[in-house]
Amino acid sequence: GESVGLHLPTLSVQEGDNSIINCAYSNSASDYFIWYKQESGKGPQFIIDIRSNMDKRQGQRVTVLLNKTVKHLSLQIAATQPGDSAVYFCAENNQGGKLIFGQGTELSVKP
Amino acid sequence: DAGVIQSPRHEVTEMGQEVTLRCKPISGHDYLFWYRQTMMRGLELLIYFNNNVPIDDSGMPEDRFSAKMPNASFSTLKIQPSEPRDSAVYFCASSLSLPLGHTEAFFGQGTRLTVV
Numbered sequence: 001g002e003s004v005g006l007h008l009p010t011l012s013v014q015e016g017d018n019s020i021i022n023c024a025y026s027n028s029a030s031d032y033f034i035w036y037k038q039e040s041g042k043g044p045q046f047i048i049d050i051r052s053n054m055d056k057r058q059g060q061r062v063t064v065l066l067n068k069t070v071k072h073l074s075l076q077i078a079a080t081q082p083g084d085s086a087v088y089f090c091a092e093n094n095q096g097g098k099l100i101f102g103q104g105t106e107l108s109v110k111p
Numbered sequence: 112d113a114g115v116i117q118s119p120r121h122e123v124t125e126m127g128q129e130v131t132l133r134c135k136p137i138s139g140h141d142y143l144f145w146y147r148q149t150m151m152r153g154l155e156l157l158i159y160f161n162n163n164v165p166i167d168d169s170g171m172p173e174d175r176f177s178a179k180m181p182n183a184s185f186s187t188l189k190i191q192p193s194e195p196r197d198s199a200v201y202f203c204a205s206s207l208s209l210p211l212g213h214t215e216a217f218f219g220q221g222t223r224l225t226v227v
Contacts, residue, residue, distance in 0.1 A: 041220075042220060042221075043115075043202050043204070043218030043219050043220050043221050044154070045218070046215040046216075046217070049215065089153075089154065098156055098159070098167065099156065099216060100156070101153055101154035101155075102153070103153050
């Protein structure tokens with residue numbers, strides 16, 4: 001029979017608000033993490049990365065936080081804009097350079 | 112550079128037919144990755160190459176799938192025979208080195224494959 005597809009977690013925010021997207025990773029030995037943004041019909045696009053020897057890294061309007069104790073990663077987007085609407089994936093460098101992607105979270109920005 | 116280029120963008124084929132997906136990585140990138148994306152399993156790494164040599168193909172689902180990289184500027188992913196469960200978006204990505212540090216992988220636009 002036909003498989004039923006999973007529904008991505010969805011985060012809906014008002015334009016101008018801050019967004020926080022969370023991700024749990026699996027391997028405590030992972031030493032590098034990346035957040036990707038994927039817009040409809042396009043490939044994933046790099047947003048920001050962080051190494052395991054850091055717990056915070058800031059970019060333009062984005063901040064990534066890493067909590068190795070609980071294997072948790074978050075992406076904060078300041079002053080969210082309609083153009084930020086997309087699916088966001090975290091990826092961990094697992095087993096020597098292979099990027100393993102999380103399930104993804106769909107961000108919807110309401111004008 | 113135009114980025115990672117994949118072709119075709121869309122492919123519809125009948126079950127049992129051979130399908131060939133193509134990828135041109137970014138010039139100078141030593142690593143090339145093939146990913147498959149479905150709603151059920153998300154983004155899965157199928158295989159990656161370093162300097163045209165396959166390094167890890169543990170993600171290739173079965174013998175019906177094969178990938179080659181005859182030179183630094185071209186790679187193919189072939190499915191023979193294709194089955195409806197192969198329907199997915201297939202992405203190619205390339206990077207300067209392994210993503211062990213500040214080295215991101217750049218993705219192509221993907222090929223949406225539908226097997227009917």
